[in-house]
Amino acid sequence: MAENEQKQTFFYTEKDEDKLIGIIESDGDLKERCDVLREIGRVATVKSVEPLAALLGDEVLAHRARYALEMMPFPEVDDVLRKAMKDQKGELLSGIIMSLGNRRDTAAVDAIAEQLGSSEPAVALAAAYALGNIGTQDSTNALLASLPESKGTHRDAICEGLLRAAEAMKAAGWDENALAVYDRLRILKEPRHVREAAMVSSVEMRS
Amino acid sequence: MNESKQPHSPISKTKQTRRKFIGTTAAAAGAAIAAPTIIPSSALGLGDSVAPSERIVFGGIGIRNRGRYDLRFLLKYPDIQFVAICDLRRDSREVCKKMVDEHYGNKDMKMYKDLREFLPERTDIDAILTAPGDRWHALAAIMAMRAGKDVYSEKPSSMTIQEGQAVVDTAKRFGRVYQTGTQRMNERHYVFCNELLRRGYLGNVHTVRAHTAPWVGVVMDHDWLPEEPLPDKEEIDWDIWLGPTPWRPYNKQYVDGKWRGYYDWHTSDIGEWGAHTISQCQLGIGATDTSPVEYYPVEDTSADHMETKFANGIKMILNLDKEKQIWRGSCGVKYEGDEGWCAVADAYEKPDVSNEKWLEDYDRIIDEYEQETGRPIKAPDVPMTDFSMNHLRDFVNCVKTREQPVANPEVMHRSMTAVHAANIAMWLQREMQFDPVKQEFVNDPEANRMRSRAQREPWVL
Numbered sequence: 284m285a286e287n288e289q290k291q292t293f294f295y296t297e298k299d300e301d302k303l304i305g306i307i308e309s310d311g312d313l314k315e316r317c318d319v320l321r322e323i324g325r326v327a328t329v330k331s332v333e334p335l336a337a338l339l340g341d342e343v344l345a346h347r348a349r350y351a352l353e354m355m356p357f358p359e360v361d362d363v364l365r366k367a368m369k370d371q372k373g374e375l376l377s378g379i380i381m382s383l384g385n386r387r388d389t390a391a392v393d394a395i396a397e398q399l400g401s402s403e404p405a406v407a408l409a410a411a412y413a414l415g416n417i418g419t420q421d422s423t424n425a426l427l428a429s430l431p432e433s434k435g436t437h438r439d440a441i442c443e444g445l446l447r448a449a450e451a452m453k454a455a456g457w458d459e460n461a462l463a464v465y466d467r468l469r470i471l472k473e474p475r476h477v478r479e480a481a482m483v484s485s486v487e488m489r490s
Numbered sequence: 491m492n493e494s495k496q497p498h499s500p501i502s503k504t505k506q507t508r509r510k511f512i513g514t515t516a517a518a519a520g521a522a523i524a525a526p527t528i529i530p531s532s533a534l535g536l537g538d539s540v541a542p543s544e545r546i547v548f549g550g551i552g553i554r555n556r557g558r559y560d561l562r563f564l565l566k567y568p569d570i571q572f573v574a575i576c577d578l579r580r581d582s583r584e585v586c587k588k589m590v591d592e593h594y595g596n597k598d599m600k601m602y603k604d605l606r607e608f609l610p611e612r613t614d615i616d617a618i619l620t621a622p623g624d625r626w627h628a629l630a631a632i633m634a635m636r637a638g639k640d641v642y643s644e645k646p647s648s649m650t651i652q653e654g655q656a657v658v659d660t661a662k663r664f665g666r667v668y669q670t671g672t673q674r675m676n677e678r679h680y681v682f683c684n685e686l687l688r689r690g691y692l693g694n695v696h697t698v699r700a701h702t703a704p705w706v707g708v709v710m711d712h713d714w715l716p717e718e719p720l721p722d723k724e725e726i727d728w729d730i731w732l733g734p735t736p737w738r739p740y741n742k743q744y745v746d747g748k749w750r751g752y753y754d755w756h757t758s759d760i761g762e763w764g765a766h767t768i769s770q771c772q773l774g775i776g777a778t779d780t781s782p783v784e785y786y787p788v789e790d791t792s793a794d795h796m797e798t799k800f801a802n803g804i805k806m807i808l809n810l811d812k813e814k815q816i817w818r819g820s821c822g823v824k825y826e827g828d829e830g831w832c833a834v835a836d837a838y839e840k841p842d843v844s845n846e847k848w849l850e851d852y853d854r855i856i857d858e859y860e861q862e863t864g865r866p867i868k869a870p871d872v873p874m875t876d877f878s879m880n881h882l883r884d885f886v887n888c889v890k891t892r893e894q895p896v897a898n899p900e901v902m903h904r905s906m907t908a909v910h911a912a913n914i915a916m917w918l919q920r921e922m923q924f925d926p927v928k929q930e931f932v933n934d935p936e937a938n939r940m941r942s943r944a945q946r947e948p949w950v951l
Contacts, residue, residue, distance in 0.1 A: 377948045
């Protein structure tokens with residue numbers, strides 16, 4: 284149980300933004316910078332986007348920068364995340380891809396699709412889930428193109444990406460597109476639980 | 491509120507066994523489908539009393555104090571076989587192995603450290619018991635379900651509204667059976683109170699009260715304990731312990747249980763007991779597909795007397811009840827109507843009711859509930875303090891029938907949404923309105939930014 288003597292959970296408002304930017308741009312105390320990164324996304328304006336983007340390659344702070352950026356409802360965030368994709372690799376790149384997927388950034392589809400074949404498992408898996416979350420026909424096509432050659436956990440992720448994409452397209456009223464995905468997945472030999480899931484959805488949509 | 495989503499409604503309209511479910515689906519789609527993996531009972535060292543096709547093969551993730559409590563009950567069932575444990579701590583893995591091996595009288599229990607290896611490798615496992623701590627509950631359940639396993643997860647089921655929705659989506663996507671460990675939902679006194687409400691004994695219910703925990707309050711901590719050297723990853727894997735939550739320096743106290751009260755890892759005292767009591771209240775009033783639409787924070791940092799309100803006007807009040815004026819035990823609920831009230835908490839010999847005559851109907855109501863739902867709420871020889879056994883039994887039964895357990899993903903997501911929204915209203919200290927359909931706060935962009943937290947790479951919801 285934490286020793287909890289403070290009287291509030293959050294400490295900053297939008298009025299503090301300049302001060303918060305100053306702290307995250309400093310080389311100061313790590314704990315203080317982490318505390319600010321936890322809070323800044325809640326109150327930030329567009330002004331904070333670039334200072335946060337500058338941390339997307341920092342091994343320690345990159346996640347906290349995404350933590351802030353991902354909740355900020357500005358298109359400028361998508362721009363900096365897409366740009367950061369070119370500069371990062373490994374798990375940091377996987378995190379950026381996940382954030383773009385969570386934000387359903389359709390402009391990132393081509394760049395994310397290129398990562399489906401990444402030799403880094405975390406990147407390839409993140410790309411599959413992100414394309415599924417974006418859930419357009421373009422993102423679906425990218426997943427379908429990678430399906431035949433996929434194996435193991437990578438194949439599982441591509442299949443789940445396709446199931447997510449089908450759900451998104453169904454929710455958008457594109458039933459034929461969704462049904463085509465389910466029909467493709469329900470004839471797969473493996474993975475079995477994906478085949479079963481696609482079969483159930485296919486039957487439900489037709490009934 | 492949706493009557494069709496009452497806790498008894500099955501996933502499919504017809505009660506089916508696992509085999510029937512697979513067969514029916516295959517036939518309907520006009521395609522062949524492989525039979526589920528069946529481990530012969532001889533290979534499991536079991537007798538012939540339970541057919542292999544009806545036996546559930548279990549594994550565990552993060553089984554420590556609470557998890558072992560659950561496991562103790564699970565091992566009593568002849569129709570389950572517990573075969574493997576995955577835990578980031580070597581000592582926990584070994585304690586669990588010893589417990590299970592001693593029970594079965596063999597050395598067969600397998601141990602894993604990383605669930606990314608455990609889940610894809612053990613295709614023989616049907617269901618997972620998971621209890622790794624709040625920060626991991628949603629993601630561990632999701633990872634297990636996306637590997638094709640059914641899940642019994644300890645509470646709370648999520649850290650954010652987004653996580654709760656992800657659990658709902660994943661269970662639906664893969665047709666998985668999922669139950670949160672809110673065991674009071676299958677405890678007969680709690681069920682009796684719900685039934686009094688549902689059957690109209692209380693008249694029009696205007697207020698329900700949910701007990702909150704008395705430990706850490708609602709103001710969340712951000713402090714870091716002093717940094718200690720990282721242990722060998724085989725002993726304690728700190729990176730996995732942190733999982734999807736923000737990095738911070740290692741200190742063994744966190745791993746040993748000092749994580750409650752921290753913003754990154756805990757849902758406050760509202761979530762600590764509210765995961766039980768708010769879900770119980772919402773089950774009682776049939777609000778299993780919605781959440782309160784209004785939240786009125788209080789200055790008291792315990793959130794005592796905080797009010798919320800559902801769209802139909804029913805108030806749900808959070809009570810700490812320091813003076814024990816409402817309840818005599820923990821995790822209480824109270825339902826108040828214009829014709830009477832009832833209340834229950836842990837270790838009650840009988841529910842409190844405004845009209846003692848209602849208790850004369852207790853046995854009949856419980857019998858009827860059990861017959862109607864098939865839920866084992868009064869299993870023979872189960873002491874009242876051991877009602878987790880009924881809740882676990884409900885889950886195991888549902889794994890076989892493919893029906894929805896009582897604490898299914900939607901029920902838990904909607905009640906945990908109330909927990910998260912209440913926390914956010916308390917943290918921001920302002921009244922809030924919430925739209926349960928859009929799952930967003932009304933005209934409050936700041937609160938809406940708090941509905942999710944980015945997962946730390948490489949973890950994916």
